[in-house]
Amino acid sequence: MAMLEVRNLQVGFDTPEGEVQAVRGIDFDLEAGDALAIVGESGSGKTQSMLALMGLLAENGHASGEARFRGRDLMKLSPGELNQYRGAKIAMIFQDPMTSLNPYLNIEKQMIEVVMHHQGLDRREARAHAIEMLRAVRIPDPEQRIRQYPHEYSGGMRQRVMVAMGLLCEPDILIADEPTTALDVTVQAQINQLMAELRRSSNTAIVLITHDLGVVAGLCDRVLVVYAGRVVEYGTVEQIYYQPRHPYTRGLLASVPRLDAVRGAGLNAIPGNPPNLLDLPAGCSFRQRCAEAFEACGEEPALRDLGDGHLSRCHLEPEQ
Amino acid sequence: MNDVVLRVQDLAVHYTVYEGGLLRSRERTIRAVDGVSFDLRAGEALGIVGESGCGKSTLARAILGLIRPTRGRVLWLGENLTELDEEALRRKRRELQIVFQDPLASLNPRMTVGDIIAEPLWTFFPKIATVQVEERVRGMMKMVGLLPNQINRYPHEFSGGQCQRIGIARALVLNPRLIICDEPVSALDVSIQAQIINLLQDLQRKLNLSLIFIAHDLSVVKHISDRVMVMYLGRSMEVSQQEHLYRRPLHPYTNALVKAVPIPDPRLARAQHETGLTGDMPSPFNPPEGCVFHTRCPYTVKRCRIEVPALRRMENDDWVACHRAEDLDLSIGKQAKLA
Numbered sequence: 001m002a003m004l005e006v007r008n009l010q011v012g013f014d015t016p017e018g019e020v021q022a023v024r025g026i027d028f029d030l031e032a033g034d035a036l037a038i039v040g041e042s043g044s045g046k047t048q049s050m051l052a053l054m055g056l057l058a059e060n061g062h063a064s065g066e067a068r069f070r071g072r073d074l075m076k077l078s079p080g081e082l083n084q085y086r087g088a089k090i091a092m093i094f095q096d097p098m099t100s101l102n103p104y105l106n107i108e109k110q111m112i113e114v115v116m117h118h119q120g121l122d123r124r125e126a127r128a129h130a131i132e133m134l135r136a137v138r139i140p141d142p143e144q145r146i147r148q149y150p151h152e153y154s155g156g157m158r159q160r161v162m163v164a165m166g167l168l169c170e171p172d173i174l175i176a177d178e179p180t181t182a183l184d185v186t187v188q189a190q191i192n193q194l195m196a197e198l199r200r201s202s203n204t205a206i207v208l209i210t211h212d213l214g215v216v217a218g219l220c221d222r223v224l225v226v227y228a229g230r231v232v233e234y235g236t237v238e239q240i241y242y243q244p245r246h247p248y249t250r251g252l253l254a255s256v257p258r259l260d261a262v263r264g265a266g267l268n269a270i271p272g273n274p275p276n277l278l279d280l281p282a283g284c285s286f287r288q289r290c291a292e293a294f295e296a297c298g299e300e301p302a303l304r305d306l307g308d309g310h311l312s313r314c315h316l317e318p319e320q
Numbered sequence: 321m322n323d324v325v326l327r328v329q330d331l332a333v334h335y336t337v338y339e340g341g342l343l344r345s346r347e348r349t350i351r352a353v354d355g356v357s358f359d360l361r362a363g364e365a366l367g368i369v370g371e372s373g374c375g376k377s378t379l380a381r382a383i384l385g386l387i388r389p390t391r392g393r394v395l396w397l398g399e400n401l402t403e404l405d406e407e408a409l410r411r412k413r414r415e416l417q418i419v420f421q422d423p424l425a426s427l428n429p430r431m432t433v434g435d436i437i438a439e440p441l442w443t444f445f446p447k448i449a450t451v452q453v454e455e456r457v458r459g460m461m462k463m464v465g466l467l468p469n470q471i472n473r474y475p476h477e478f479s480g481g482q483c484q485r486i487g488i489a490r491a492l493v494l495n496p497r498l499i500i501c502d503e504p505v506s507a508l509d510v511s512i513q514a515q516i517i518n519l520l521q522d523l524q525r526k527l528n529l530s531l532i533f534i535a536h537d538l539s540v541v542k543h544i545s546d547r548v549m550v551m552y553l554g555r556s557m558e559v560s561q562q563e564h565l566y567r568r569p570l571h572p573y574t575n576a577l578v579k580a581v582p583i584p585d586p587r588l589a590r591a592q593h594e595t596g597l598t599g600d601m602p603s604p605f606n607p608p609e610g611c612v613f614h615t616r617c618p619y620t621v622k623r624c625r626i627e628v629p630a631l632r633r634m635e636n637d638d639w640v641a642c643h644r645a646e647d648l649d650l651s652i653g654k655q656a657k658l659a
Contacts, residue, residue, distance in 0.1 A: 041509040041510075041511060041512075042480075042509055138598075140599070154373075154600050154601070155372060156600055157600060184371035184372055184536050185371075185536065185537070185538060185577060185580040185581055185582075186371065186576060186577065186580045186597045187371070187600075188580070188582070189580040189582070189597075190597075190598070192582070211509050211510055212510050212582075213510070213584050214510075214539075214581075214582045214583070214584045215582045216584075217582065217583060217584050217585055217586045217588075217589035218582060218583065218586070218589030218590055218592065219589075237586040238586055241584065241585060241586050242586075251511060252510060252511060253584065254514075255510050255511045255513065255514035256510055256539075256584045257513075257514070257517070257537075257539040257540050257542065257543045258539055258583075258584060259538065259539050259542060259566055259578065259581055259583070261539075261542075261543070266518050266521065267514035267517055267518055267543065268514065269511060269512070269513075269514035269515040269517075269518055270511040270514070270515075271515070273479045273481060273482070273512070274479070274509070
């Protein structure tokens with residue numbers, strides 16, 4: 001049994017225009033120390049699937065399916081029970097540190113609250129622990145800086161504070177939702193390095209949510225590619241980068257501008273736009289943007305095993 | 321060179337900020353841009369890269385006169401734009417246009433796409449015939465890859481990538497000679513980014529536009545630029561030919577930036593361990609003495625702490641502001657070492 005087993009996870013939202021199926025059945029396993037990337041465009045359901053298993057969906061959202069963490073199904077827990085897991089066993093860090101930190105509270109107040117709640121430490125112990133975490137994410141002069149407010153930190157430092165907060169209770173799983181998208185390349189490299197180190201030193205499992213296959217290669221072992229709320233391809237980073245099988249994955253890889261590319265060659269963009277979830281095409285959701293679509297694509301393909309655990313949802317792949 | 325269209329000389333933008341209470345307020349100066357010079361030729365694409373807060377967007381606005389520079393000159397076809405009055409400057413903007421980062425926020429939500437693209441035409445040619453405007457707008461929509469029959473739709477009905485196409489159409493409708501793109505793709509998904517980069521590159525060639533492309537993503541800039549300028553704390557660290565800059569950077573900061581770009585290849589990415597740069601950019605209120613990069617530079621010597629390095633010309637018309645440029649071999653792929 002894996003540490004986290006997600007089965008047939010579905011998320012829908014009630015909107016004035018009707019029900020939007022944001023996630024339409026996602027499955028994956030996560031072991032301690034794993035690093036899994038969930039890759040997809042805006043609206044692919046990558047963030048909503050993770051919010052669902054944290055019980056953090058918006059009010060008009062509803063989720064179904066299973067998310068068994070060490071055998072207990074998170075989807076069946078009451079908010080009170082879930083609070084024993086959130087932040088303590090499973091932590092999440094978000095894309096925009098400025099909107100996830102409370103601007104009215106200094107960093108100390110925001111950090112020690114979590115530790116006092118989950119680990120039963122008193123204020124002084126909690127503060128010492130928070131300072132230790134800030135030092136671990138290389139905030140200079142943490143004893144002084146912990147008293148400061150979010151606006152007194154730079155963008156990169158705020159994101160490092162978010163990582164430190166995520167790790168305060170030494171969670172088993174750290175879910176990072178586009179943690180470096182708003183940051184500069186040098187800071188991005190620092191944050192990625194930091195997550196890689198934490199994974200090595202404390203065996204924390206990492207789920208990295210991103211639209212950019214560029215940042216995944218160095219950090220993760222396995223990749224889940226999602227499109228319109230469904231998994232379209234799954235494999236190890238080697239399988240995904242060196243033998244991508246789904247046309248969407250191939251398109252995503254070709255769109256990443258590379259430093260080692262020949263200039264003037266033009267990028268191979270995926271034509272068209274991500275589909276409207278309210279009005280999905282029948283059959284394969286990617287077929288309108290796919291250069292290789294043929295008659296069979298009018299029917300939804302199954303997720304097929306191509307061998308060695310490499311999965312792809314495409315009619316071009318022969319049945320095994 | 322004769323075909324230089326834009327010459328920026330020692331351009332500086334300083335902001336004054338008042339801090340503290342009513343009685344004990346202090347005046348502090350931010351040197352957002354502090355003495356930047358470069359030339360841009362007809363049909364050339366210049367990339368400007370640097371981390372947030374390095375002054376690249378302020379520079380763009382100062383070139384267009386959207387912010388009045390504190391010092392320096394902006395020569396557009398030989399004419400100094402910084403000396404023009406508002407009205408004369410406004411008329412000049414027919415030739416110099418800008419595309420902004422946030423595609424949706426930079427479009428008026430209450431105007432139709434057709435009206436948004438036509439607005440510059442009405443502003444500059446108030447007596448133009450309506451049929452002519454509509455014909456031109458439809459032509460522009462087609463050119464940037466929008467369906468002309470969507471002319472009466474509103475921005476919220478379009479995706480981010482399509483909104484950026486609208487922004488580009490609006491910038492091009494007056495046949496400008498220079499377009500400044502300020503982070504035009506950083507808000508877009510990777511697959512859509514590629515569409516917009518390809519579009520800009522096509523249009524630039526087709527219309528022989530001069531292009532200034534501002535971004536923090538070095539791989540995007542590499543794709544589109546002939547030359548690249550690297551900025552740090554309001555100053556230009558290096559201006560080099562694109563092929564040179566990415567293979568053998570002259571400045572240690574450029575080297576750190578290039579090495580920090582994630583590689584979309586698992587084996588190569590795992591081998592890329594050191595980032596070469598630690599710490600944060602110093603506060604622009606209080607930039608370091610001497611070379612502004614010396615606090616984070618692995619090659620700092622005494623001279624770097626005292627003397628501000630001038631931007632000077634090296635081989636092949638590449639320029640660098642580093643005292644030690646001759647001593648360092650920063651070729652990418654090799655460990656940087658002393659020559």
